[in-house]
Amino acid sequence: MEKNSETILLCVLEILEHIKCVENNVLELSKKSMLNINSFIAESNIEINESIVESLQYQDIITQQLSATIDAIESIDKSIKIYLHNLRQDSDIFSDSLEKLQKRLNQSLQNAKDKKNAFSGGAFNEDNEESVEFF
Amino acid sequence: MPLVVFVDDSETALASTKIATKDLPIEIAQYLSAIDALKDIKSKAIVPELIITDLNMPVMNGLEFLKELRQIDDTKKTPVLMLTTETKQELKEQGKALGLTGWIVKPFNPAQLQAAIKRVLRV
Numbered sequence: 001m002e003k004n005s006e007t008i009l010l011c012v013l014e015i016l017e018h019i020k021c022v023e024n025n026v027l028e029l030s031k032k033s034m035l036n037i038n039s040f041i042a043e044s045n046i047e048i049n050e051s052i053v054e055s056l057q058y059q060d061i062i063t064q065q066l067s068a069t070i071d072a073i074e075s076i077d078k079s080i081k082i083y084l085h086n087l088r089q090d091s092d093i094f095s096d097s098l099e100k101l102q103k104r105l106n107q108s109l110q111n112a113k114d115k116k117n118a119f120s121g122g123a124f125n126e127d128n129e130e131s132v133e134f135f
Numbered sequence: 136m137p138l139v140v141f142v143d144d145s146e147t148a149l150a151s152t153k154i155a156t157k158d159l160p161i162e163i164a165q166y167l168s169a170i171d172a173l174k175d176i177k178s179k180a181i182v183p184e185l186i187i188t189d190l191n192m193p194v195m196n197g198l199e200f201l202k203e204l205r206q207i208d209d210t211k212k213t214p215v216l217m218l219t220t221e222t223k224q225e226l227k228e229q230g231k232a233l234g235l236t237g238w239i240v241k242p243f244n245p246a247q248l249q250a251a252i253k254r255v256l257r258v
Contacts, residue, residue, distance in 0.1 A: 118223070119191070132247045
C-alpha cells in the first residue's frame with residue numbers, strides 16, 4: 001500500500017514539474033511577445049484605441065495568474081516531498097502523515113484560489129466602470 | 136512638466152502605462168522595483184509630483200513603499216495612486232490609513248487613468 005502510494009505520488013510530482021515547466025515557457029513567450037508589440041506601438045506612433053491598451057494589460061494579468069499557479073505547484077511539491085520523506089522514515093505513521101498532507105494540499109488550494117481572485121482585477125468583470133476610486 | 140513616477144515589477148505593465156499617458160503634459164520615470172525608486176527619491180535624483188505604484192511586488196510591496204514615502208520629507212504629502220489587480224476593501228483601508236490618494240484597478244481604462252492623473256496634478 002505504502003509503496004503504491006509512493007509510486008503514484010512520484011508520478012504526480014513529475015506531472016506537476018512538467019506543468020510548471022510549460023507555464024514558465026508560456027510566461028516567457030507571452031512577455032517577449034507583449035514587449036515586442038509594445039515597442040512597435042511606441043516607436044511607430046500609431047493611434048491605438050482604449051480596448052487595445054486594455055488588451056495589452058492582459059499579459060500582466062496572465063503573468064500573475066500563471067505565477068500564482070506555479071507557486072501552488074511548488075507548495076504542493078514541497079508537501080508531497082515531506083510526506084514521502086516521513087513515509088520512508090517510518091511507515092507506521094502512514095495515516096498521520098497522510099492527514100497532514102491532505103491539510104497542506106487543502107491550504108495550497110485555498111492560497112491558489114485567493115491569489116486567483118487577487119490577481120484578476122477587473123479582467124473578468126464586464127462592468128468595470130468603477131475602476132478608479134479617490135480617498 | 137510635472138514628473139510622474141510609475142513603479143511596477145512588470146515590464147509590460149510599465150509599457151502599457153507609458154503608451155496610455157503619452158499625450159499628457161507630464162514627464163515619466165519608470166521603476167521595476169520600489170527599492171530602486173526609493174533610492175532615487177532619497178538621493179533627490181528625482182522629485183516626483185505624483186507616484187503611481189503597483190501593490191503586489193516582490194521585496195517591497197506597494198503599501199510598504201507608501202509607508203516609506205511618508206517617512207521622507209520630500210514625499211510626505213506627494214499624491215500616491217495604487218494601480219493594482221487587487222480589489223479587497225481591507226487593502227484599500229490600509230492604503231487610506233497611510234495617506235493613499237486613490238486606487239485604480241487593472242486593467243485600467245486609459246481615459247480613466249489620464250483623468251485621474253489630470254485630477255491629481257491639475258493639468
